[in-house]
Amino acid sequence: MTQQRYDVVIAGAGMVGATLAVALGSAGLRVAIVDRMTAEAMADQSFDGRTSAIAFGSQRAMVQLGLWPLVADDACPIKTIRVSDGPSPLFLQFDPRDLQRDPRQPAEPFGYIVENRFLRRAMHQRLLAMPNVARLLPDSIVETQSDSGSAIVHLTSGQTLHASLLVVAEGRQSSLREKLGIGLHRFDYRQTAIVCSVRHELPHGNAAQERFLPAGPFAMLPMTDDAEGHHRSSIVWTEQQAVAPLMLKLDDEAFGVEINRRFGDYLGKVTPVGGRWAFPLALQLAENYTAPRAVLVGDAAHGIHPIAGQGLNLGLRDAAALAEILVDAARLGLDIGAADILSSYARWRRFDILTMATVTDGLNRLFASDAPPIRLLRDAGLGLVNRTTPLKRVFMRHAMGALGDLPRLIRGQAL
Amino acid sequence: MAEHQTEQSTPAPAGGTVDAAEIARFSAMAETWWDPTGQFKPLHVFNPVRIRFIRDTILQHLARDGGGLRPLEGVRLLDVGCGGGLLCEPLTRLGAQVVGIDAAERNIEVARLHATQSGLEIDYRATTAEALIEQGESFDVVLSMEVVEHVADPDLFLKSVGQLAKPGGLVIAATLNRTTKAFALAIVGAEYVLRWLPRGTHDWKKFLRPSELARGLRGGGLQIVQTTGVSFDPIRQRWSLSDDLGVNYMMVAVKPA
Numbered sequence: 001m002t003q004q005r006y007d008v009v010i011a012g013a014g015m016v017g018a019t020l021a022v023a024l025g026s027a028g029l030r031v032a033i034v035d036r037m038t039a040e041a042m043a044d045q046s047f048d049g050r051t052s053a054i055a056f057g058s059q060r061a062m063v064q065l066g067l068w069p070l071v072a073d074d075a076c077p078i079k080t081i082r083v084s085d086g087p088s089p090l091f092l093q094f095d096p097r098d099l100q101r102d103p104r105q106p107a108e109p110f111g112y113i114v115e116n117r118f119l120r121r122a123m124h125q126r127l128l129a130m131p132n133v134a135r136l137l138p139d140s141i142v143e144t145q146s147d148s149g150s151a152i153v154h155l156t157s158g159q160t161l162h163a164s165l166l167v168v169a170e171g172r173q174s175s176l177r178e179k180l181g182i183g184l185h186r187f188d189y190r191q192t193a194i195v196c197s198v199r200h201e202l203p204h205g206n207a208a209q210e211r212f213l214p215a216g217p218f219a220m221l222p223m224t225d226d227a228e229g230h231h232r233s234s235i236v237w238t239e240q241q242a243v244a245p246l247m248l249k250l251d252d253e254a255f256g257v258e259i260n261r262r263f264g265d266y267l268g269k270v271t272p273v274g275g276r277w278a279f280p281l282a283l284q285l286a287e288n289y290t291a292p293r294a295v296l297v298g299d300a301a302h303g304i305h306p307i308a309g310q311g312l313n314l315g316l317r318d319a320a321a322l323a324e325i326l327v328d329a330a331r332l333g334l335d336i337g338a339a340d341i342l343s344s345y346a347r348w349r350r351f352d353i354l355t356m357a358t359v360t361d362g363l364n365r366l367f368a369s370d371a372p373p374i375r376l377l378r379d380a381g382l383g384l385v386n387r388t389t390p391l392k393r394v395f396m397r398h399a400m401g402a403l404g405d406l407p408r409l410i411r412g413q414a415l
Numbered sequence: 416m417a418e419h420q421t422e423q424s425t426p427a428p429a430g431g432t433v434d435a436a437e438i439a440r441f442s443a444m445a446e447t448w449w450d451p452t453g454q455f456k457p458l459h460v461f462n463p464v465r466i467r468f469i470r471d472t473i474l475q476h477l478a479r480d481g482g483g484l485r486p487l488e489g490v491r492l493l494d495v496g497c498g499g500g501l502l503c504e505p506l507t508r509l510g511a512q513v514v515g516i517d518a519a520e521r522n523i524e525v526a527r528l529h530a531t532q533s534g535l536e537i538d539y540r541a542t543t544a545e546a547l548i549e550q551g552e553s554f555d556v557v558l559s560m561e562v563v564e565h566v567a568d569p570d571l572f573l574k575s576v577g578q579l580a581k582p583g584g585l586v587i588a589a590t591l592n593r594t595t596k597a598f599a600l601a602i603v604g605a606e607y608v609l610r611w612l613p614r615g616t617h618d619w620k621k622f623l624r625p626s627e628l629a630r631g632l633r634g635g636g637l638q639i640v641q642t643t644g645v646s647f648d649p650i651r652q653r654w655s656l657s658d659d660l661g662v663n664y665m666m667v668a669v670k671p672a
Contacts, residue, residue: 005534028484148449149532162534330484332466333505335533340451340459 006032006134006163007336008326009153011141011176013042015052015116016298016315017169018123022065023323025126025133027415029330032134032161034153039124039137048116049275050195051221051234053078053208053309055111058316060412070122076224077109079206085367085379086213098393109206111309113221113234141176146293151337165337166294167322169315172284174300182296183287188280189364191216192244193306194237196276197223198259199230201268210307211263212367215240217307218262233267235259236306238281238364248276281305283361289349290342297322302353305360307367314356320407321348327415352404448499448525457611458501464645464654465560465665466505469587472641472667473556476585485510493554493579495544496562500526500537507535514538514554516547544575553581559588560665563628564621570631577635583672586637589645589665593622596661600647625660637668 008024010017013035021033041047054062054075062068081094097107127133136155143154144166151166168176177184204222211218216238223232237259239247247258256270263270284303289296298315325345326336334341409415451459473490474481488510497503497515499522507513507530515537517523523541530537557580559573566572573588580586591597598619605611623631629639644664646657654663 147532149529150534164533330508332463332470333508334463334466335449335504338449338451338459 004032004134004159004161005150006030006161007330008032008165008167009034009151009161009163010167010169011035011153012169012171012174012298012300013037013039013124013135013137014169014171014298015119015123015312016319017167018120018127019061019065019067019316020167020169020297020319020323021133022067022123022126022130023319023409023415024326025130026065027323027327027330028132029326029336030132031130032136032163033127034136034139034141034155036138036140039120039135043117043121043124045115045117045274048120049197050116050277051113051197051223052116052119052312053111053221054114054119055310055313056108057406057410058313059112061316061320061407061409064409064412064414066126067119067122070125071114071118074118074224075112075114076222077206078111078113078208078222079107079109081110081208081210083210084212086211110208111313113208113223115223144176144179144294149335151293163337164293164335165326165342168294168296168300169298169319171299172303174296176294177286177296177300180291180294182291185283185285185287187283187361189216189282189305190241191238191281191364192241193279193281194239194244194247194276195235195279197232197234197273198256199226199232199271199273201231202266203231204233204267209263213262215243216364217367219309220263220267221309231267232273236309237262238307241280244278248278283357285353285357289346290339292339293337295322295342295345301349302357304357305364307360307364310356310360314353317352317407317410318349320409321345323409323415324407348405448501449529454613455499455501457605460652461645461654461663462501462505464656465589466502468643468656468665469502469506469558470509472587473585476669484508487511490555492556492558493547493552494558494560495576495579496559496565497526497539498522500529500539502558502560503537503539504530504533504535507537511556512538514540514552516540516542516544518543544572544579548575548578552579554579554584555581556585556587559586561589561591563588563623563631564590564617569621569623569627570634573628573631574635577632577637577668577670580637580670582670584670586632586635586668586670587665588628588632588668589663590628591617591622591663592661593619593624593627594661597622600662625664625666628666632666632668637670639666639668641667 007029008031010021010031010033013033017033021031024031059068083092127135140156141153142156145152150162153161153166168174170176206222208222209220219236221234223234226232252272255272259270282303283305286296286301289301297318302314304311322345325341329336329341447454474486479486486509487506490511492506492511492513494503494513494515497517500515503513503515515526520541523539526539557576559576563569563572576586591601601617602619606614606616625642632639642660642664644657644659645654646659647654
């Protein structure tokens with residue numbers, strides 16, 4: 001049985017875990033990242049055909065980490081966001097020019113839509129070039145314990161790793177979270193998110209559209225044109241749990257009709273391409289973000305409603321904040337797994353996580369109701385927000401990941 | 416600040432070999448030393464500011480730029496009165512080759528055990544500065560942090576510290592000033608009001624004025640190059656460097672080459 005000392009062992013090489021590994025690795029920490037899947041399998045379209053909204057702040061962090069040049073060609077900028085309430089003629093339109101101080105400068109996009117497989121590929125490409133990062137793929141963690149100086153991690157392969165800190169980035173179904181004795185608050189939304197890509201006749205004009213329907217929000221997110229020049233968008237369609245399986249079984253033609261029926265025909269004829277994925281939606285919040293010599297990041301710590309496309313961005317802010325705290329401590333030679341270091345991470349992240357969980361939860365409840373008084377109120381609200389530029393600015397800044405006490409990476413500064 | 420406080424109550428272990436019960440006992444003690452929320456919390460809170468100062472002072476002395484996570488690579492460093500190793504471990508991680516000495520055998524056992532658990536190689540010895548001089552040891556950097564106010568003969572102690580530095584080497588010493596303000600903060604405040612430290616940790620009469628610390632270091636053949644205060648901000652619960660030498664302060668001295 002071999003034994004090896006690392007600064008950090010990261011459980012889970014998904015997008016948040018891998019981004020953290022890139023950040024810590026580029027700062028010179030000795031990192032091991034463990035996942036039961038190979039990087040190739042994770043970057044395959046059949047494993048994950050989804051797209052992610054990369055908010056402005058997340059994009060700045062990816063620039064700092066050398067990831068952005070690897071995905072820039074496949075990233076579609078979002079230049080406007082349009083929100084509408086079912087058949088109501090009222091629109092809430094977000095335009096980044098509202099945030100500008102100098103109208104002569106070109107406006108920064110809100111963010112970008114990028115296919116997950118490209119993000120995953122870029123992250124692993126960066127990790128491959130880092131001699132101080134060990135990618136233990138595929139492998140998995142059987143058991144973990146801690147003493148006053150180390151987290152001790154036993155792998156299926158028989159290896160035992162010693163590290164100052166274990167980072168759990170396993171996603172919503174994290175088994176280590178349970179093994180570490182961290183409880184979970186869970187609220188089932190009784191909704192399913194149907195996710196797929198579509199081709200459409202007319203260009204999307206870099207607009208992200210979100211329409212609130214009684215079953216839940218329906219989002220059409222702009223993608224880059226495919227190799228043949230077809231216009232594409234990514235769909236996140238929230239449906240009642242009982243209805244979703246019926247939709248998933250439809251053939252492409254009928255599925256396209258259902259999409260058009262819900263979303264109108266302003267993009268012309270819509271044709272589904274590639275696979276369809278379905279995810280049951282639930283709000284999940286871990287009771288703690290830390291345990292002795294262990295810390296949770298990303299969906300292992302918090303799973304929120306996809307209504308605003310913020311799940312990954314919240315996880316990337318976890319990674320950026322944790323990387324900053326750990327690297328600052330390592331530059332002083334401090335024990336990066338010490339309890340005071342970990343609690344400063346938890347204190348820093350709690351507000352952002354709870355705010356985002358509450359806002360997305362509230363939006364979903366507000367818009368999922370079809371009761372006439374609530375409709376009336378929220379339409380009045382949409383109209384009001386739309387005419388109130390300062391309020392719109394606050395919403396936009398938060399969605400862009402540019403509000404609050406931000407980690408250096410998210411502010412576009414070096415780690 | 417007192418890394419020596421366990422000294423008084425320390426019975427020295429009988430033999431060279433350590434049995435399982437001993438390990439368990441030291442393990443519990445190590446957890447006390449190393450628990451950032453426990454008995455030694457003030458030292459943990461104090462640690463970042465003094466490590467940053469030590470790191471930057473050494474780098475400046477060696478005219479190194481300090482990139483990377485091991486900027487002190489190749490520096491042979493002695494920590495006199497190392498306690499549980501709260502400075503030795505970070506400085507080892509920063510690349511220095513560290514020797515930690517403490518007169519209390521029990522502190523050394525605790526420090527050794529914790530270093531092993533942290534995967535660090537540190538040369539800990541239960542010995543005195545005087546004994547090291549007899550063995551002909553010398554170092555690029557000698558630290559005497561929050562120790563001189565606990566020794567019987569400060570002038571003799573500081574002379575030994577100076578002798579342990581190589582020609583061209585560096586000595587960094589930290590202590591508490593013998594002022595009314597230090598009495599109010601370090602004795603009444605830290606020991607009686609806030610209970611940061613056990614009562615009796617410090618004897619105000621043994622605190623040293625900067626002029627006295629400087630005199631002692633000069634007696635060891637050293638030249639004083641810098642003196643800086645360390646102040647606590649009770650609002651942000653953070654220590655920072657300051658011009659106020661009234662309570663905690665640090666002094667840097669070099670040994671002429």
